[in-house]
Amino acid sequence: MFATMNDCGTILHVEDDPNDVLLVQYACRRLAVKPRVETVANGEEAIAYLKGEDPFSNRERHPLPQLVLLDLKMPRVNGFEVLQWIRQQEQFRRTPVIVLSSSNHATDVKRAYDMGANSYLVKPIHFEGLVEVLGSTCHYWLTLNHFAEA
Secondary structure: OOOOOOOOOEEEEEOOOHHHHHHHHHHHHOOOOOOEEEEEOOHHHHHHHHHOOOOOOOOOOOOOOOEEEEOOOOOOOOHHHHHHHHHHOHHHOOOOEEEEEOOOOHHHHHHHHHOOOOEEEEOOOOHHHHHHHHHHHHHHHHHHOOOOOO
């Protein structure tokens, strides 16, 4: 999937549940301005994507994201570990990371913010709620927000 003129930016969606991946893809297709969504299935792949390692080395096909949507509960490398890695990298310190998790536990929310998450969203139960959440999130972070120069 290559970028089009209607794209407002690239989102890296880090999610291990294939059903949630499909729901986010469908929801993004319903948005007025459609972001390009690159999906990886776990934290190891997220770090490899951001580093530009194989199979993500072609930046034309796998551009750097303007926004990361990050699930927390994943095998191998979990979302907290990915968030920690992102915040330790000079290149990605200011990249907005939005936690999109099914967990609404106060300890997870606090830990995510303490580690540098820009926002914490609980996955909506209904599809229309997901469309609304993603629409607001994309509108704010990809069109209204001003990014700091690297």
